[in-house]
Structures are given as structure tokens and as C-alpha cells.
Amino acid sequence: MYKTMKRIAILGTGSVGQTLASKFVALGYDVLLGTRNVAGKLSDSAKDNYGNPPFKEWHAANKTVKLVTFREAASSAEIIVNATKGADSLEALKMADAKSLKGKILIDVANPLDFSKGMPPILSPELVNSNSLGEEIQKSFPDVKVVKTLNTMWCGLMVNPAMINGGDHNVFICGNDDDAKSIVRDILKSFGWKDGNILDLGGITSARGTEMYLPLWLSIFRASGNGAFNIKIVR
Amino acid sequence: MYKTMKRIAILGTGSVGQTLASKFVALGYDVLLGTRNVAGKLSDSAKDNYGNPPFKEWHAANKTVKLVTFREAASSAEIIVNATKGADSLEALKMADAKSLKGKILIDVANPLDFSKGMPPILSPELVNSNSLGEEIQKSFPDVKVVKTLNTMWCGLMVNPAMINGGDHNVFICGNDDDAKSIVRDILKSFGWKDGNILDLGGITSARGTEMYLPLWLSIFRASGNGAFNIKIVR
Numbered sequence: 096m097y098k099t100m101k102r103i104a105i106l107g108t109g110s111v112g113q114t115l116a117s118k119f120v121a122l123g124y125d126v127l128l129g130t131r132n133v134a135g136k137l138s139d140s141a142k143d144n145y146g147n148p149p150f151k152e153w154h155a156a157n158k159t160v161k162l163v164t165f166r167e168a169a170s171s172a173e174i175i176v177n178a179t180k181g182a183d184s185l186e187a188l189k190m191a192d193a194k195s196l197k198g199k200i201l202i203d204v205a206n207p208l209d210f211s212k213g214m215p216p217i218l219s220p221e222l223v224n225s226n227s228l229g230e231e232i233q234k235s236f237p238d239v240k241v242v243k244t245l246n247t248m249w250c251g252l253m254v255n256p257a258m259i260n261g262g263d264h265n266v267f268i269c270g271n272d273d274d275a276k277s278i279v280r281d282i283l284k285s286f287g288w289k290d291g292n293i294l295d296l297g298g299i300t301s302a303r304g305t306e307m308y309l310p311l312w313l314s315i316f317r318a319s320g321n322g323a324f325n326i327k328i329v330r
Numbered sequence: 331m332y333k334t335m336k337r338i339a340i341l342g343t344g345s346v347g348q349t350l351a352s353k354f355v356a357l358g359y360d361v362l363l364g365t366r367n368v369a370g371k372l373s374d375s376a377k378d379n380y381g382n383p384p385f386k387e388w389h390a391a392n393k394t395v396k397l398v399t400f401r402e403a404a405s406s407a408e409i410i411v412n413a414t415k416g417a418d419s420l421e422a423l424k425m426a427d428a429k430s431l432k433g434k435i436l437i438d439v440a441n442p443l444d445f446s447k448g449m450p451p452i453l454s455p456e457l458v459n460s461n462s463l464g465e466e467i468q469k470s471f472p473d474v475k476v477v478k479t480l481n482t483m484w485c486g487l488m489v490n491p492a493m494i495n496g497g498d499h500n501v502f503i504c505g506n507d508d509d510a511k512s513i514v515r516d517i518l519k520s521f522g523w524k525d526g527n528i529l530d531l532g533g534i535t536s537a538r539g540t541e542m543y544l545p546l547w548l549s550i551f552r553a554s555g556n557g558a559f560n561i562k563i564v565r
Contacts, residue, residue: 217459224452224459224545260564269549296549304546310459311539314504314531315563326561328550329495 104129104168106187107178108136108150109143111204111250115176116160118254122285126160129168129191136162170195174202174278181207181228181306182219185235197238200275202282203229203302204245204253206309215313218306229269229302240275243302244268244283247312249322256287256325264325267294269301294328339364339403341422342413343371343385344378346439346485350411351395353489357520361395364403364426371397405430409437409513416442416463416541417454420470432473435510437517438464438537439480439488441544450548453541464504464537475510478537479503479518482547484557491522491560499560502529504536529563 102125105112119126130136140149169191179187184205207219207228222228229243245253256262270276340347341364354361365371375384404426414422419440442454442463457463464478480488491497505511
């Protein structure tokens with residue numbers, strides 16, 4: 096059981112997936128990284144859209160992380176992180192397969208950003224306001240325990256909250272399953288999040304608010320030119 | 331000139347309009363409060379949807395505030411505050427009339443909440459994601475200097491930031507006219523906002539982010555049961 100729980104699958108090989116994978120390795124997890132096309136990902140020499148180096152450079156420095164298909168990653172672990180691009184997440188999860196995901200915890204850190212209309216991105220029109228990516232995943236995979244979290248900040252802060260303000264700022268969790276949220280809370284604490292700063296917003300419907308915060312995040316980022324910030328709720 | 335600048339028109343007689351009106355009176359302004367139907371508003375004995383006492387009770391205690399039509403209010407002042415319900419704001423501003431508003435500063439503190447689908451409210455579908463109320467007002471009234479601000483918090487905090495955390499938390503301003511934003515910044519400072527905590531997010535397009543934050547605000551409010559909170563950006 097211990098061994099099973101210390102294995103984690105991360106879907107998505109971009110900077111968010113890489114950052115989370117490195118942190119889980121540092122915490123002693125056996126990490127599987129899921130991708131659409133393993134051979135293609137390993138041979139790709141192009142920088143990504145954000146100018147980051149190709150995946151194979153990161154992988155060369157993080158050899159203990161196993162790169163496998165979405166399905167192999169999801170079927171091998173009890174806890175799965177969705178770190179794919181939000182606009183592609185539902186397709187990626189279908190490739191991971193409902194059977195591989197059944198009964199498991201899915202930590203959804205993605206935002207459904209839509210760059211098709213130019214900058215700044217909007218949110219996918221079908222996943223905003225009266226819906227959200229977190230909710231849509233839960234509806235599409237009713238046997239999965241979806242927990243939305245960490246999607247309100249730059250990935251460097253997700254795994255290292257102590258980087259700013261002595262770690263005193265907030266992260267949100269939303270989801271319908273209290274046991275799953277409790278396990279995710281423990282993972283957040285292992286990243287350095289203080290228990291009192293982890294704010295449970297209730298069921299997965301609340302994912303809406305955390306995803307719709309993204310346009311404000313982007314505006315603050317543009318105004319300051321620095322993504323290493325977060326919000327702290329004050330009373 | 332001084333006298334003109336110390337007069338302010340507030341459109342909307344709900345708790346936000348009342349709170350702002352009281353504060354402006356305390357600051358020495360001549361305050362006109364605009365409404366659709368003056369006689370109707372003064373005779374109405376019903377509580378509002380939030381259980382607040384009827385307007386006439388508040389007005390009895392705030393007799394220096396003149397209750398007039400939207401148009402009379404807008405035409406009498408150089409600075410106008412939109413504190414109407416967001417879903418009704420465009421109609422209210424049309425009643426105030428483009429001629430009365432021309433060349434003036436319009437401080438928009440409203441959010442386009444849509445309660446027609448039940449609770450929690452969504453944002454008006456035509457005023458979200460790739461649009462916002464602030465932007466739509468600016469498009470509809472191109473000769474008006476729209477400044478979006480204060481819409482990210484409970485009205486009690488708008489005019490009394492010192493109520494929590496020693497006043498150390500953030501308010502945003504967005505708008506296309508720098509001089510108008512500078513005047514609005516001074517008004518915010520007169521409310522007690524510290525200059526460094528007033529974050530200029532750029533043009534009116536950024537109003538989108540501040541309005542889309544509302545669902546997160548509502549989730550945090552539901553989780554805590556207390557609206558006297560705000561966010562502080564930490565780095």
C-alpha cells in the first residue's frame with residue numbers, strides 16, 4: 096500500500112508537469128510522466144511555445160522519471176495529476192482511459208486557456224461561467240475523485256510556496272470527495288503549504304471561481320512583469 | 331471648479347450606492363443619488379432582495395443626499411459612479427443619457443451578476459470572458475472616461491479599507507484615460523486606500539479580470555460566511 100501511494104502519475108510534459116515531477120521525485124515518489132506520443136516527445140528538439148528547452152533536455156537531467164503513454168501512466172498509479180494544457184485535457188484523459196482512472200484521485204491543476212483569439216487568452220467558451228474544466232472532467236469521469244487545486248499560480252510557486260512572503264499566501268482546493276481532498280491537502284503540505292493557508296472551497300463546482308480568476312492573474316502578471324506572486328486572503 | 335469637482339453623482343440606490351453616498355457626504359461632497367423613479371423609490375416600503383431596509387429609511391438618516399433621476403444626477407456632476415446592478419447598468423446609463431455623460435468620468439463599481447439561473451449567480455453571458463461590463467460601457471459611451479474599480483470587494487470595505495489588516499490589501503483600477511485614473515486614485519486615497527495598494531491593471535479591457543474574479547469571491551465568501559475580506563498580492 097505504501098509503495099502504491101508513493102507512486103504518482105503526471106499527465107502532461109510541459110513546464111507544469113516537469114516542475115511537479117521534479118518535486119515529487121525529490122519527495123521520494125516513483126513518478127510516471129504521461130504523454131500522447133512517447134517516441135515523438137523524446138525525439139522532439141524544438142522549444143515549446145513559451146521558449147522553454149525541449150523535453151528531452153529536462154528528461155536527461157531527470158532520468159528517474161519514466162515517460163510513458165497517458166494510459167500507462169494512469170493505470171499504474173492511484174493518484175494522477177492533470178497537468179496537460181487545459182484546452183486538451185479532456186482528450187488527454189480520454190486517451191488515459193476511464194478504466195485506468197476509475198476510483199482514483201485526479202488532481203486537476205490545469206486551466207482551459209484558449210489562445211485561438213490571440214492575446215490575452217480567454218477561457219474555453221464551453222468551460223466558463225456556468226461550467227469549468229474541473230466540473231467537466233468530473234461529469235465526464237464520474238468514477239474519478241477530481242480535486243481542483245494549484246491552478247491559481249505560476250508552477251514554481253506550486254511546489255515552493257516558501258519562495259515568497261514566508262510561504263504565507265493561499266491555495267484553494269475544490270472537490271466532491273472529502274477523503275480525496277484530505278489526501279491532496281497532505282500532498283500540498285509536503286510541498287510546504289501551511290495547513291491554514293489551504294482553503295477548501297467546497298465541491299467541484301467551485302473550480303469555476305478558481306479558473307475564472309485566471310484573467311485577473313494574467314492582468315496582474317502583465318502589470319508587474321513577474322509571475323512569482325500570489326494572493327493572500329486578509330480579514 | 332472646486333465646487334464642481336466636489337459634487338458627485340451616484341447611480342443606484344442599493345447598499346453599494348448608499349455606502350458610497352454616505353462616505354462622499356462625510357468627505358464633504360455634494361451628493362446626488364440617481365434612480366429610475368424618484369417618487370416610487372421614496373414611497374417603497376419593501377426590504378430589498380438582500381433583506382436591507384427600504385431606501386426611505388436610509389434617506390431619512392441621510393437627508394443631504396438629493397434623490398433625483400439618473401439623467402438629472404448625471405447631468406449635474408463631472409464625476410459619476412455606476413452603482414446600479416450590473417445586469418441593469420447599460421439600461422440605467424442609457425436613461426442617464428449619453429449627452430449628460432459626455433466627457434465625464436464614470437467610476438464603474440458594478441458586476442454583471444446574473445441570478446436568473448439560480449444560486450450561485452453567473453456573470454451575464456454576453457459580458458464575460460471576451461467582454462466585460464466595464465468594456466461594454468466604454469464601447470456604448472465612447473465619450474465617457476470609464477474607470478473600473480472597487481468591484482472586487484464588499485461595499486463596506488470599499489470606503490473603509492482600514493477595517494481589515496491595517497488597510498494593507500489591494501484594489502484595482504482599469505481604464506483607458508490616465509488623467510481619469512489619476513483622479514479616481516485620489517478618490518480611493520481619500521477613502522483610506524494606500525497609494526501602493528492601488529494596482530493599475532491598464533486599459534479597460536482589464537476590467538474583465540476584475541469582474542471574472544467574482545465567482546472566486548463568492549466561493550470564498552460561502553466557505554467563510556463573512557464578506558469582510560479582501561485579497562492582498564504578495565511577492
